[in-house]
Amino acid sequence: xxxxxRWCVAVALLCAAGFVGGAAVRANVTLxxxxxxxxxxxxxxxxxxxxxxxxxxxxxxxVDDKEAASAVADEKGxxxxxxxxxxxxxxxxxxxxxxxxxxxxxxxxxxVWICSGQSNMEMGVAACKDAQKEIADANYPQxxxxxxxxxxxxxxxxxxxxxWRVCNPANIAAGGWGGFSAxxxxxxxxxxxxxxxxxGLIDTSWGGTRIEPWTPTxxxxxxxxxxxxxxxxxKANSEYPKTCAQTLDQxxxxxxxxxxxxxxxxxxxxxxxxxxxxxxxxxxxxxxxNAMVRGFVPFASRGAIWYQGESxxxxxxxxxxxxxxxxxxxxxxWGQPDMALYFVQLAPFRYGGDPYRLPGIWEAQTAVLTxxxxxxxxxxxxxxxNDIHPPNKQDVxxxxxLGAMAKTYGKKEIVYSGPMYKSMKADGSTIRLSFDHxxxxxxxxxxxxxxWFEIAAADKAFVKAQAKIEGETVVVSSEKVAxxxxxxxxxxxxxxxxxxxxxxxxxxxxxxxxxxx
Numbered sequence: 001x002x003x004x005x006r007w008c009v010a011v012a013l014l015c016a017a018g019f020v021g022g023a024a025v026r027a028n029v030t031l032x033x034x035x036x037x038x039x040x041x042x043x044x045x046x047x048x049x050x051x052x053x054x055x056x057x058x059x060x061x062x063v064d065d066k067e068a069a070s071a072v073a074d075e076k077g078x079x080x081x082x083x084x085x086x087x088x089x090x091x092x093x094x095x096x097x098x099x100x101x102x103x104x105x106x107x108x109x110x111x112v113w114i115c116s117g118q119s120n121m122e123m124g125v126a127a128c129k130d131a132q133k134e135i136a137d138a139n140y141p142q143x144x145x146x147x148x149x150x151x152x153x154x155x156x157x158x159x160x161x162x163x164w165r166v167c168n169p170a171n172i173a174a175g176g177w178g179g180f181s182a183x184x185x186x187x188x189x190x191x192x193x194x195x196x197x198x199x200g201l202i203d204t205s206w207g208g209t210r211i212e213p214w215t216p217t218x219x220x221x222x223x224x225x226x227x228x229x230x231x232x233x234x235k236a237n238s239e240y241p242k243t244c245a246q247t248l249d250q251x252x253x254x255x256x257x258x259x260x261x262x263x264x265x266x267x268x269x270x271x272x273x274x275x276x277x278x279x280x281x282x283x284x285x286x287x288x289x290n291a292m293v294r295g296f297v298p299f300a301s302r303g304a305i306w307y308q309g310e311s312x313x314x315x316x317x318x319x320x321x322x323x324x325x326x327x328x329x330x331x332x333x334w335g336q337p338d339m340a341l342y343f344v345q346l347a348p349f350r351y352g353g354d355p356y357r358l359p360g361i362w363e364a365q366t367a368v369l370t371x372x373x374x375x376x377x378x379x380x381x382x383x384x385x386n387d388i389h390p391p392n393k394q395d396v397x398x399x400x401x402l403g404a405m406a407k408t409y410g411k412k413e414i415v416y417s418g419p420m421y422k423s424m425k426a427d428g429s430t431i432r433l434s435f436d437h438x439x440x441x442x443x444x445x446x447x448x449x450x451x452w453f454e455i456a457a458a459d460k461a462f463v464k465a466q467a468k469i470e471g472e473t474v475v476v477s478s479e480k481v482a483x484x485x486x487x488x489x490x491x492x493x494x495x496x497x498x499x500x501x502x503x504x505x506x507x508x509x510x511x512x513x514x515x516x517x
Contacts, residue, residue, distance in 0.1 A: 029053045029098035034296035036104060038164040040144045040200025042300035043088045043109040050080035053098045062095040073098075088197035106166075108142060110198025111191055112301040115184035116214060116293070117308035119207030120344070120389055120396075124178030125185055129391040135173050138185070143167035143192050145180050148204035152213075152284075153291035154240065154277025160204070160295035181205060183307055183344070186397025187404075194405050202301070204292045206282055210311045211322045213281075213288035219329020220285065225321040229285050236278040247274050289329075297333050303340030303373070303408060304330065305400050309361050310346060310388060316360035317515045320367040327371060342375040342403045343368065345508060347383035347390050348496055358493035362509045366420075367517040375403030378418055380496055381445060381506040399505070415439040418505035424487060424512045430477040431455065431484050431512075432470075439501035442469045450474065452497040454488040457481050460513070462488055467499075474499075486513045 031051040041047050049061050053073040060070040061081050069081035086092075090108035095101060115121060125134050149161030165171040173179040181203040192199045206213075217233050220226045250272040258268045281287050306326070312319050323343075331339045345365045351358060368374055377399035382392045390396075402416035419435040419442060435442070444450055455465035455478045465478045465487070476487050490497045490509030499507040 027054070028100040029057070029059055029096055029102060031096065031102060032159045032295055033162055034146065034160065034202075034299050035094075036164045038106050038144055038166050039104070039146070040108045040110050040112055040164075040198050041083075041086060042112045042200075042302060043197065044085050045300050045302075046085055047083040047300045048080055048298050049083060049094075049096070050078070051096070052077045053079055057098050059096060059098040062097065064092050065095065088195075090198065108144065108198035108200075110142070110200060111195065112200040112202070112299070113184075113188065113191070114293075114301055114304040115181055115187070115201055115203045115205065116304060117205050117306050117344075118209045118311055119177070119205075120310075120393075121181055121183055121203075121305075121307035122177050122205040122207045123182055123389055123393065124173070124176050124180055125182045125393075126173045127178030127389075127391075128182040128393045130394075131178075134182075134394075135169050135179075138167055138169050138172040140167040140189065140192060142198040143185075143188055144198070144200045145171060145185075146200070146202045147175050147180055148202065148292050148296075150206055150282075151291040152280050152282050152287045154236065154280035154287065156286075156290045156294040158295055160292055164200075176203070177207065182393035183396045183400070184305065186394050187305055187400045188397075190398055190401030191404060194401065194411075195409065202296065202299075204288075205307075206288060206292070208311055209282050209288060209308070211308055211319070211326055212285040213283060214293065214308075215285065215322070215326045216289050216294070216329040216333050217286055218332045219325035219327070222328040222332070223321050223325045225318070226325055233279065233285055240277050244274055247272050293330075294333075298335055301334070301339075303342070303404070306341060306343040307396070308343075309365065310349075313351060313361060314354075314357045315364070317364050317367065317517075319361055319364035320517060323364070323368045324371065327368075327374070338373050340373045340375075340404065340408045342377065342400045344377045344396055344400065345379060347379040348385060348492075348494055349383065349388045350385050351493055355493045356491065359491045359509055359511075362490075363511070363514050366508055366510065367515070369420075370517050373407070375400075375407055375416065376508070377403065378506050378508045380490060380509065381498075381500070383496060385494060385496070402505075415501065415503045415505065418500050418503075419507040421489070421508070421510035421512070426484060429482055429484065430475050431487050433474045433476060433487060433512075435472065435474075435507070437501065437505075438472045439503045439505065441502045442472060442474065443500055443502045444469070445498040445500050445504075445506070448498060450497070450499050452490045452492070452495045452499075454491065455481050455484045456486045456488075457483055458485050460486060462486075462491075486511070488512070 057073045071079045073079040086109040092107045094104040188199045188201045220229045405411045406414040406416040417437040422434045450467040453465045453467035454462040456462040488511040
């Protein structure tokens with residue numbers, strides 16, 4: 001019985017750690033699911049390719065029948081090679097040769113982007129604006145789609161579920177919530193058209209989830225304000241094996257009376273079950289990273305797009321700390337310290353309760369722009385106040401792509417952001433505001449007076465203000481405030497302001513006395 005107990009503990013822990021079915025004993029060379037027919041490999045970058053084989057087995061990887069790299073599987077049966085950088089194009093054939101041979105066909109080299117977040121990222125093309133037309137028009141054989149299966153885990157897993165598919169009407173509408181992520185697809189379509197190269201999109205998203213489950217432990221560890229989360233993760237991981245062992249002790253004790261009950265024809269008493277890992281949940285720290293991201297790290301990619309935050313509403317600038325953890329964590333595990341991340345600022349919505357909770361998240365999201373290689377798509381003009389899922393994902397994708405084209409791909413002529421608050425100057429009864437990203441000039445979207453500006457004196461009792469565009473500045477005033485000291489813009493969950501630049505990109509909400517990172 002002791003031997004059985006030890007074996008059960010070992011198997012339980014291996015399964016929990018994601019090793020069974022991954023790096024266990026193998027007869028054949030195998031690959032994680034992220035490598036497959038129809039995939040896109042990141043161009044102009046060294047490309048890791050990895051998998052499993054028998055310990056000591058030599059594995060060679062060929063590109064178009066020419067050996068590009070080889071490696072020997074380590075004592076755990078794991079191997080990795082790094083292919084030389086490739087130019088955009090294809091199709092190519094990848095051949096992985098060990099004791100067996102795997103051939104991957106119709107492989108392209110281009111731009112790879114990870115697309116993650118909660119429901120507004122998960123929301124598929126079929127659930128969004130102009131669905132029938134967009135699906136019918138989705139014939140882009142050089143765009144490839146990988147939809148990661150939903151799963152949670154308390155420990156990092158070495159694979160994810162999913163398959164690469166060529167972008168066509170059938171595949172864009174298949175699986176998920178209304179098919180492949182609309183925000184991701186429209187982003188990828190803009191990148192494909194703008195660069196004329198293949199694009200691979202990896203959609204790993206789950207509606208209603210917080211940011212913490214998507215973040216690796218390495219990310220939390222890099223942010224001093226989040227050390228409590230690190231402690232909780234370490235505690236969960238150290239205590240879970242003990243809990244499993246205790247459960248097996250209980251099971252061992254329960255088996256004899258259960259057998260006796262069966263022999264006597266009596267109902268068998270319930271047997272204890274191995275509990276779920278405390279982090280094995282879609283809302284627990286690392287729970288989704290472990291199961292829906294870790295399995296394709298370090299698949300080469302240019303960067304990521306992110307659409308999340310609704311489930312962290314009310315956290316204010318703490319959300320900035322958590323975004324820092326996500327970004328630094330992903331950059332560390334991928335080994336890409338300059339990995340780009342572009343994200344969507346949440347749209348106005350009638351959450352109810354305190355109307356300033358959403359502006360608090362907007363402020364935190366704006367602060368993320370202080371981190372290198374980041375960008376933000378503002379959506380205050382394409383919201384649906386009574387629907388948390390705005391159907392216009394075309395403009396979301398376009399605005400994310402504007403940031404990538406300008407900042408990642410060096411298209412400096414592109415105006416990629418609406419006006420962003422820079423500074424203020426009080427002058428008697430007025431305050432003059434200056435902005436970055438004025439583009440071709442400041443403007444009102446509907447030609448009417450600017451909306452959702454408020455002004456206050458030292459008492460911070462804000463009142464509605466008049467706001468006029470003067471050149472590249474906005475002058476704000478109110479007859480009710482003789483000596484103003486502060487301005488707020490769009491500072492309400494229902495605010496859909498008309499302030500933008502002449503390129504049609506909306507200004508981000510702000511408060512002049514706001515928190516700063």
